[in-house]
Amino acid sequence: MTLTQTIKELTIIPGIGKSIATDLYNIGIRHVDDLKGKSPERLYDSSNHFAGCAQDKCLLYVFRCAVYYAETPADKRDTEKLKWWNWKETGKTNTNPQRKK
Structure with missing residues (x-):
């Protein structure tokens, strides 16, 4: 899949624009x-490694939102959980509320 095709597909996820779609592609x-079954923290670490620096923590929050979007059926998604800023540090790493720790 080309970068252009990937950007087109991934930007349907709330909070993901061309730049973050490119980060995910990379x-x-x-x-x-x-994104299903992925650890947002590991995605963030991988993206930091690729970029060669620690990126803004907001990227981690977007990755948490993206994994939630991918793992949760459309009719079960909580609209508040589709806002990346609602995924800030809470002390929990469980990205899908339907999953038990």
């Missing part, structure tokens, strides 16, 4: 389904 994410 770490091997090509489809929304590729």
Whole structure:
């Protein structure tokens, strides 16, 4: 899948624009389904490694939102959880409320 195709697919996720879609592409994410089962923290670490620096923590929050979007059926998604800023540090790493720790 090309970068252009990946950007088109990933930007359907709330909070993901061209730049973050490119970040995801750079770490091997090509489809929304590729986010299922992924650790947002590991995605963030991989993106930092690729970029060669620690990026803004907001990127981690966007990754948490993106994994939630990918793992949660459309009819079960909580609209508040589709806002990346609602994924700030809470002390929990569970990205899907339907999953038990």
